[in-house]
Amino acid sequence: xxxxxxxxxxxxxxxxxxxxxxxxxxxxxxxxxxxxxxxxxxxxxxxxxxxxxxxxxxxxxxxxxxxxxxxxxxxxxxxxxxxxxxxxxxxxxxxxxxxxxxxxxxxxxxxxxxxxxxxxxxxxxxxxxxxxxxxxxxxxxxxxxxxxxxxxxxxxxxxxxxxxxxxxxxxxxxxxxxxxxxxxxxxxxxxxxxxxxxxxxxxxxxxxxxxxxxxxxxxxxxxxxxxxxxxxxxxxxxxxxxxxxxxxxxxxxxxxxxxxxxxxxxxxxxxxxxxxxxxxxxxxxxxxxxxxxxxxxxxxxxxxxxxxxxxxxxxxxxxxxxxxxxxxxxxxxxxxxxxxxxxxxxxxxxxxxxxxxxxxxxxxxxxxxxxxxxxxxxxxxxxxxxxxxxxxxxxxx
Numbered sequence: 090x091x092x093x094x095x096x097x098x099x100x101x102x103x104x105x106x107x108x109x110x111x112x113x114x115x116x117x118x119x120x121x122x123x124x125x126x127x128x129x130x131x132x133x134x135x136x137x138x139x140x141x142x143x144x145x146x147x148x149x150x151x152x153x154x155x156x157x158x159x160x161x162x163x164x165x166x167x168x169x170x171x172x173x174x175x176x177x178x179x180x181x182x183x184x185x186x187x188x189x190x191x192x193x194x195x196x197x198x199x200x201x202x203x204x205x206x207x208x209x210x211x212x213x214x215x216x217x218x219x220x221x222x223x224x225x226x227x228x229x230x231x232x233x234x235x236x237x238x239x240x241x242x243x244x245x246x247x248x249x250x251x252x253x254x255x256x257x258x259x260x261x262x263x264x265x266x267x268x269x270x271x272x273x274x275x276x277x278x279x280x281x282x283x284x285x286x287x288x289x290x291x292x293x294x295x296x297x298x299x300x301x302x303x304x305x306x307x308x309x310x311x312x313x314x315x316x317x318x319x320x321x322x323x324x325x326x327x328x329x330x331x332x333x334x335x336x337x338x339x340x341x342x343x344x345x346x347x348x349x350x351x352x353x354x355x356x357x358x359x360x361x362x363x364x365x366x367x368x369x370x371x372x373x374x375x376x377x378x379x380x381x382x383x384x385x386x387x388x389x390x391x392x393x394x395x396x397x398x399x400x401x402x403x404x405x406x407x408x409x410x411x412x413x414x415x416x417x418x419x420x421x422x423x424x425x426x427x428x429x430x431x432x433x434x435x436x437x438x439x440x441x442x443x444x445x446x447x448x449x450x451x452x453x454x455x456x457x458x459x460x461x462x463x464x465x466x467x468x469x470x471x472x473x474x475x476x477x478x479x480x481x482x483x484x485x486x
Contacts, residue, residue, distance in 0.1 A: 091127040092480050094118070095196035095213075097187050100203055102136040105312050105341070106396045107220065109286035111202030112140060113465070114218075114257075116287050117472040118200065119144040126476070129194055131187040140288060197483055198254075198476070204245070214254035214479050218281075219246055222266050223316070223391045226414075230316045230390065232346070247271055254479045257281045260415030262393040279475045282419060284468045285400045285460065292373035295381075299338065299365060299374075306336035306365075307439065308382035308406070310375060310397055311389070313341060313348035318388045318411075320347075323354050323364065324432035325386075325439065333443055336363045337386075338378060340370040379404035384442055384449075387411065388429040394419040402456030407449050409438045423452060423459035 096118060100108045115137075118128060129148040130141065191199065201217035224242040228234030233242065249256060250271035256278050258264050264278045311317040319339060326337060339351070343366065355364045370378070379385070385401035385408050392414030401408050402423055410416055412426030425441065427434040442449045 091125060092198065092483065093194065093196040094121075094126055094128045094198045094200060094476070095191040095194060096128060096130040096200045096202065097191055098130070098132040098134070098137070098202040099187065100132070100137070101134050106283075107203045108136075109288060109396055110218070110220070110283060112137075112286060112288050113284055113468060114200075114202050114472070115140075116144065116465075117469040118476075120469045121473060121476060125480075129191070129196070131191050133187060198479060200476075204249070214483065215249075215252065216255045216257065216475060216479060217249060217253060218257040219249060219263070219267055220259065221263070221391060221393060222246065222270055225270055226266065227316060227390055230314070232314050232316065250277075253277065254482065255279055255475050257475070258393075259283050260393040260418055262415035262418065266393070279471070281468065281471050281475070282463050283394060283396045283399060284463065284465050285403045286372075286396060287465070288372050289376050289400060290373045291380075292377045294377070296367075296370065296374040296377060298367045298370070299378075303336040303338075303365065304381075305383040306338050306381075307384050307386045308338050308340070308378045308401075309386055310340040310370065310378070311387070313339075313343055313345040313351055315347045316390045317341075317347065318390055318429050319351045320354055321388045321429060321432045321435055322386055323351070323358055323360065325435035326360060326363065327358050328433060328436035329439060333440060334363065335383060335439065336365065338382070339364065339366045340368070340375065340378065342369050375400070376404060379406045382406050384409055384439065386435060386439065388427060388435055390429050392416060398424060399460060402460045405453050405456070407442055407452040408456065409435065409442075421455070421459050421462075423455035425452070 096115065098111055100111045102108050115130065121128065196213060198214045198216065201215070204218050204220055224233035224239050228239060232238065250267065250273040254277070256267065256273065258267055258278055258280055259282055260280060264275070264280055267273055267278055268275055309319065309322060311319070313319065322337060326335065329335060352366065355361060379401050385397060385406050387395065387397055387410045389395060389411050394415045398408045398410050398420055408420065408424040409427060410420060410424050411429040413429065417426060425438040427438050442452070
């Protein structure tokens with residue numbers, strides 16, 4: 090009898106790295122042995138339709154047409170929760186269409202593609218990721234450290250650590266943080282390093298949103314959260330020598346709370362003609378930016394690791410990234426590392442790539458080699474290993 094695996098996702102494309110990681114995980118699950126596993130995928134984002142069609146082994150069950158109604162209902166539920174001082178209503182409604190459908194299928198294992206998951210029931214083995222615990226390690230940022238957000242993350246991750254059959258993390262640092270934060274058994278934590286997104290597609294044409302001559306430019310694809318630290322790049326641009334008038338491209342949804350301050354900082358620095366804020370950028374355009382950028386600059390405060398540096402390396406773009414948490418472990422000698430609190434270091438790293446003979450090409454070559462150390466096939470083998478481990482603990486009739 091085949092083992093039934095229910096895969097669940099409520100990812101939206103605007104979810105950034107979580108969405109890209111989920112796609113990699115889904116692609117890997119589609120490679121599981123067909124004679125041993127039956128996989129059914131419930132999801133609520135139409136953005137995944139085209140990708141899912143390329144994975145015929147998966148039995149896809151799209152529920153995205155419920156999304157708009159569900160969002161309205163959830164808003165009402167949040168108000169009711171505040172009045173009743175209880176999460177009971179929200180917990181009952183959340184993920185309702187997906188959870189109920191998956192439960193009726195009676196799976197043996199449930200795999201969530203993102204860390205905001207909802208276990209089906211106690212007798213179903215759950216596998217899911219914990220991307221970061223930055224609410225504990227970088228709690229000064231309100232997007233994770235505000236009291237309500239901190240409490241919600243603690244509740245989620247402590248429950249996951251306690252109940253999950255397997256937890257997926259990106260690095261040794263991520264594993265150690267999870268163990269020391271929640272006392273989880275080390276054998277339940279599996280290191281599954283990120284890979285470049287399978288959703289990226291190549292384009293040879295410059296994006297319409299970036300018309301004109303803006304070479305050379307640095308690139309940073311990130312949503313406008315304070316921890317993404319766009320401000321440091323703006324300050325670094327002002328410190329560059331006059332003979333290095335780089336442009337800068339920011340790509341990411343503009344509905345987050347750092348967008349207004351970043352836009353104002355660009356204006357105050359007199360950089361409106363050099364800093365280009367494009368908003369959400371399609372996957373094909375992202376590849377074009379990687380292939381044509383002077384460098385990826387990512388002075389984030391969050392880790393342990395991130396996906397954009399791997400994507401940049403895959404497409405021959407030099408990388409400047411924060412030297413914190415698991416970044417040096419993951420990117421090795423394929424990146425220049427900076428202190429995200431120091432715009433001067435960012436400016437110096439940019440200047441080095443421009444002025445040091447051979448440095449840019451060396452970073453590009455090292456990037457290709459670094460990506461080759463952990464491939465999509467390695468990622469898929471590790472998923473099989475994790476699922477096999479969890480499957481072995483099942484009690485079958």
